[in-house]
Each structure stands twice: as structure tokens, then as C-alpha cells.
Amino acid sequence: MNRLTFHRLLLWAVLLVFAAWFLTPLYVMVVTSLKDAEQLRVGHLLSLPSAPTLDAWSKAWSSACTGVQCEGLRPFFWNSVVTVVPAVLVSTLLGALNGYVLSKWKFRGSETLFAFMLFGVFMPMQVVLLPMSQVLGWLGIASSVWGLILVHVLAGIPSTTLFFRNYYVGLPDELIKAAMLDGASFWQIFCRIVLPLSTPILVVTLIWQFTNIWNDFLYGVVFSGADSKPITVGLNNLANTSSSVKEYHVDMAAALIAAAPTLFVYIVAGKFFVRGLTAGAVKG
Structure with a gap:
């Protein structure tokens, strides 16, 4: 029973490591998109936004420049x-x-x-x-x-x-x-x-x-x-x-x-x- 429990815990540990490995880029993208320019300069890559904002999302959708046009995505x-x-x-x-x-x-x-x-x-x-x-x-x-x-x-x-x-x-x-x-x-x-x-x-x-x-x-x-x-x-x-x-x-x-x-x-x-x-x- 102990051996079975150890194997199950080991399996969960391995799965969690791989999940964290693959989800980290998504986490970085999400938290970065919720920051403003000032928070990007003073924080680090994995830090949570101190004051979350959707300004980056709004700009990416409607006003960011894609070449000569600035209509967003x-x-x-x-x-x-x-x-x-x-x-x-x-x-x-x-x-x-x-x-x-x-x-x-x-x-x-x-x-x-x-x-x-x-x-x-x-x-x-x-x-x-x-x-x-x-x-x-x-x-x-x-x-x-x-x-x-x-x-x-x-x-x-x-x-x-x-x-x-x-x-x-x-x-x-x-x-x-x-x-x-x-x-x-x-x-x-x-x-x-x-x-x-x-x-x-x-x-x-x-x-x-x-x-x-x-x-x-x-x-x-x-x-x-x-x-x-x-x-x-x-x-x-x-x-x-x-x-x-x-x-x-x-x-x-x-x-x-x-x-x-x-x-x-x-x-x-x-x-x-x-x-x-x-x-x-x-x-x-």
C-alpha cells in the first residue's frame, strides 16, 4: 500500500512539473498583458501586476499599429x-x-x-x-x-x-x-x-x-x-x-x-x- 501511494505521488509530481513547464509561457503572457509600461520596467517577468489593467488589450484590439495602419487586430x-x-x-x-x-x-x-x-x-x-x-x-x-x-x-x-x-x-x-x-x-x-x-x-x-x-x-x-x-x-x-x-x-x-x-x-x-x-x- 505504501509503495502504491509512493508511485502515485511520484506520478502526480512528474505531471505537475510538466504542467508547470508548459503553462509557464501562458502565465507570462497573461500577467504581462495586464501590466502597463511602468510595471514592465520596475517588475520582473513572473511578477503579478500590482494594478491590473486592460489597456494593452484595448490597444491591441483597436488601435495598435500593424504597419502603416493603426486599427489593431x-x-x-x-x-x-x-x-x-x-x-x-x-x-x-x-x-x-x-x-x-x-x-x-x-x-x-x-x-x-x-x-x-x-x-x-x-x-x-x-x-x-x-x-x-x-x-x-x-x-x-x-x-x-x-x-x-x-x-x-x-x-x-x-x-x-x-x-x-x-x-x-x-x-x-x-x-x-x-x-x-x-x-x-x-x-x-x-x-x-x-x-x-x-x-x-x-x-x-x-x-x-x-x-x-x-x-x-x-x-x-x-x-x-x-x-x-x-x-x-x-x-x-x-x-x-x-x-x-x-x-x-x-x-x-x-x-x-x-x-x-x-x-x-x-x-x-x-x-x-x-x-x-x-x-x-x-x-x-
């Missing part, structure tokens, strides 16, 4: 929202449809097609920059929100297809055959039987896609225009804008604003993400 934040919501929904829906076809309506060459689609999961993003720029130019949506949405949808389809295909493989084929015998069509089976059974993998895919697209910088800086830059680009511009005095508290507040949506998603839906993975997202 607000326009970049809404650009990301306008881009992320349709890109996540469309790529998830297309992935569900692809996974449904490749697992339950197999045809000659379907396995080969799936193998080729998997190349998109492992292909470096830099490879597609030039051809994608040409395609967006031909379509007339280069340097626009619509172009950025299309890029993220196409980039996300391989991953979403992989998730849904591997999940649907575990669904009994008898469900599909019974529905077909009852006269259900392709779309009726998909909408009334398959999708209602897809809640775990839907949650996984939505969280996965939201995180990837919201945190993306490369596509955002390459394919966006002056009025469509996402928040990652705005944060980079804010942090690199020269001034007489470096405002670390504003930079920290801006970084937390940029990270807030993904932190919120994982705090609220993190347990569902794990459940979805164990329910079949990584089977295959």
Missing part, C-alpha cells in the same frame, strides 16, 4: 472569422461525402484514388504555392477572401476524407444494404443514416480544421490581399512594427487575442475531440 480577426467558418464547413462536408463514397460505395479504382488523395496529407504546403496562385488568378479571386477560402478547402479535403473514410469503414455494411432494400437513395442514406451516426468524427474534424485554418500563416500571407489578411498576418505585422519603445504588454495581449478562439474550442470541446479519436478517427 480587429479587422484581421473578422477576416479570419469570415474565412474560417465557410472553409471549415465546406471542407468537412466534402470530406464526409468523400469518406462515405470511398468506404460504402466502392468502385473500380477507389482504393487507388484514396491513396492518391493521401498524398495531400503529407505534401508540404510550399509545393502548391505557385500553381495555386496561378489557379486563383485564372479564376479571378486572387488576393481575396474567396480565394483564401478555396485554398483552405482544397488543402483540408485530404485530411477530412481520411478521417471520415476510416470512421465509416467501421459502420456495418448491413445498414446501407437494408436502407437500399427499403428504397432509400444515395443521398437519403447519407443524410438520414450515415451523418446522424457521425457525431464523434464530425467533432474531431471540425476542431481539426478550425485549428489548422485559424492558425495558418503561410497561406494567409501569400494568398490574401490588403483587405483580407487573417489574424496571424496581423499579429506578425503588429509584433514587427517598429516604435520608439517596445510594448511587450501589447504584443502579449495581441497574441492572446489571436489564440483565444482555439483555446476556447479546446477547453469547451477538448473531451469530445478525444472521444472522437478513440471512436474511429485514427483507425484504418
Whole structure:
């Protein structure tokens, strides 16, 4: 019993050390963002603010300079929202449809097609920059929100297809055959039987896609225009804008604003993400 207690205490001690190690940067960002310039000069990195203030957050949101403009992160934040919501929904829906076809309506060459689609999961993003720029130019949506949405949808389809295909493989084929015998069509089976059974993998895919697209910088800086830059680009511009005095508290507040949506998603839906993975997202 003593040995078991010692091992449990040792395990908790190790876990607490690692938790403190990973949470310290977040702690530093939060306490720094709540200080003013005077508190930054007289205090040290880990000290709590003597007089907490949200001035840095207000400036980062609405008046900090991001290059030649001084409108804060607000326009970049809404650009990301306008881009992320349709890109996540469309790529998830297309992935569900692809996974449904490749697992339950197999045809000659379907396995080969799936193998080729998997190349998109492992292909470096830099490879597609030039051809994608040409395609967006031909379509007339280069340097626009619509172009950025299309890029993220196409980039996300391989991953979403992989998730849904591997999940649907575990669904009994008898469900599909019974529905077909009852006269259900392709779309009726998909909408009334398959999708209602897809809640775990839907949650996984939505969280996965939201995180990837919201945190993306490369596509955002390459394919966006002056009025469509996402928040990652705005944060980079804010942090690199020269001034007489470096405002670390504003930079920290801006970084937390940029990270807030993904932190919120994982705090609220993190347990569902794990459940979805164990329910079949990584089977295959």
C-alpha cells in the first residue's frame, strides 16, 4: 500500500512539473498583458501586476499599429472569422461525402484514388504555392477572401476524407444494404443514416480544421490581399512594427487575442475531440 501511494505521488509530481513547464509561457503572457509600461520596467517577468489593467488589450484590439495602419487586430480577426467558418464547413462536408463514397460505395479504382488523395496529407504546403496562385488568378479571386477560402478547402479535403473514410469503414455494411432494400437513395442514406451516426468524427474534424485554418500563416500571407489578411498576418505585422519603445504588454495581449478562439474550442470541446479519436478517427 505504501509503495502504491509512493508511485502515485511520484506520478502526480512528474505531471505537475510538466504542467508547470508548459503553462509557464501562458502565465507570462497573461500577467504581462495586464501590466502597463511602468510595471514592465520596475517588475520582473513572473511578477503579478500590482494594478491590473486592460489597456494593452484595448490597444491591441483597436488601435495598435500593424504597419502603416493603426486599427489593431480587429479587422484581421473578422477576416479570419469570415474565412474560417465557410472553409471549415465546406471542407468537412466534402470530406464526409468523400469518406462515405470511398468506404460504402466502392468502385473500380477507389482504393487507388484514396491513396492518391493521401498524398495531400503529407505534401508540404510550399509545393502548391505557385500553381495555386496561378489557379486563383485564372479564376479571378486572387488576393481575396474567396480565394483564401478555396485554398483552405482544397488543402483540408485530404485530411477530412481520411478521417471520415476510416470512421465509416467501421459502420456495418448491413445498414446501407437494408436502407437500399427499403428504397432509400444515395443521398437519403447519407443524410438520414450515415451523418446522424457521425457525431464523434464530425467533432474531431471540425476542431481539426478550425485549428489548422485559424492558425495558418503561410497561406494567409501569400494568398490574401490588403483587405483580407487573417489574424496571424496581423499579429506578425503588429509584433514587427517598429516604435520608439517596445510594448511587450501589447504584443502579449495581441497574441492572446489571436489564440483565444482555439483555446476556447479546446477547453469547451477538448473531451469530445478525444472521444472522437478513440471512436474511429485514427483507425484504418
